Amino acid sequence: MRIIRFSAPEKLGVGTDPLFGVLNDQDAILVLRGDPIYSGIVPAEKSLKLSDVKLLAPVIPRSKVVCIGKNYADHAAEMDSEVPSEPIIFIKPNTSVIGPNEVIIWPRMSERVDYEAELAIVIGRICKEVPASKAKDVIYGYTLANDVTARDLQKKDGQWSRAKGFDTFCPLGPWIETEFIPGNQKITSTLNGEVKQSSMLSEMIFKVPQIIEFVTNVMTLLPGDVILTGTPAGIGPMPSGASITVAIDGLGALTNKVSSRGQ
Template sequence: MKLGHFIKDNERFLGYKSEDGIINVNEAAKQKGLPLPESIDTLIRSGEQGRDQLHHVLEAISDPSLYLVKEQDITFDSVVINPEKILCVGLNYMPHVEEADMAIPDSPVLFSKFNNTLAGHQQEIPLPKTAEKYDYEAELVMIVGKEARDVSEEDALSYIYGYCVGNDVSARDLQMKSGQWLLGKTLDAFAPIGPYLVTSDEVDPTNLSIECKINGEVRQLSNTKNMIFSCATLISYISKYMTLKPGDVIFSGTPEGVILGYTPDKQNWLKAGDEMEVTIGQIGQLKNKLV
């Protein structure tokens, strides 16, 4: 199942991506007089009840064309709006560790972003004048589905509600300004995710192709099977130190091919007008333009 948020006429809706197109399930629920969480965030936090309500609404739609919306008439929003935590994993693909000229981690390298960084598919990303070395990072993103505390690797994936495509946009000069990466990672709209959340029952996170193109040119091409720490390992590890809550967002790390890994004479940093396109097998394609 593919779910997403879209904005039409200044109002946010929950959308279901069907074979026919995007169905406005909020509108369908309203017309049918059926209860339904208003957003993916509340859908996730309502657990089984929310899932059942969504299925009841979809089953009640006899004519999907009545609730279809056209992509050209909407604006995509982030697939979650207000997570408690946005956690990111650094240095999780061996070739990326090597190109960044950093030590191989013995355990996952964690840092955070904030909700101001969230953005949706096709949303423009503003580049502030406070930095110059802008970079891309294609990543598989996990959305937590239920509270997780000290879970085993064997059970870890059962705590994931779904997956989406992400881009950990980074300002490298700010990132390396001090020993903390935070500043270069938390600029507005520097964590676009989308266009849809694909529920975990449809995804095997251990073997997904991952690609990033800049202005149509392939810059990153790898597979999640090359992760140093798998998605299950990451969930288990993080949950031993903090409680993961429904709706939390976890960026799982980027493969090789980022600008940071180029030799200085070949480091042509991103600039306004550049278009980033991240594609992950089984999940979708996320596009954003820098302005």
């Protein structure tokens, strides 16, 4: 099931506030009442066309975005790092989240802004100390993410909070797929039509169950929290005005543009 969050013109009779829906096929949306992560699938007895609405980030984390660093061996190598013995975690603020086709704002204090294609886990309930064998019980679904990074600031600071925490630095979307099962699906990033990253989810060092177990032994996760699972090799800078697309087989594609520096 594909869950979307969207806004629609008032002329469609649903108001302009963000709404949730189930995307049943390529263009038909069943409008829902409330946030399905909290209230379940409650139809509003109204349907719309996808072509008539604007897609938003499918989830706005009320708490946090937890990220896993260096979770592909080839990416660790390109960062001149060893493969980690346990997951490396850091936090992106929920204010960094934007949706499909929204603009990534290039901050004035950075000279290099990079793309990082990632699989994102959406958490469905409050959870703590979840064993790997029970990880699927706390997952609501999956979506796509771009862990945008001010690479020069990451190197300058020696830690990642500023470099990865700017507003607009966490594009998510285009929807949450509740029936997706991570396996050997291809993950790619495409910059201005040129493929830059191409790998398989099976190449992740720490798989989703291990990630869930590790993170929940550190912190409590809340419904709507998001975990980014790491990026493969091929990261690089996005020039001003660039179009960047993250894609995973079975999850669709997430496209954003980059502003001019300092706008």
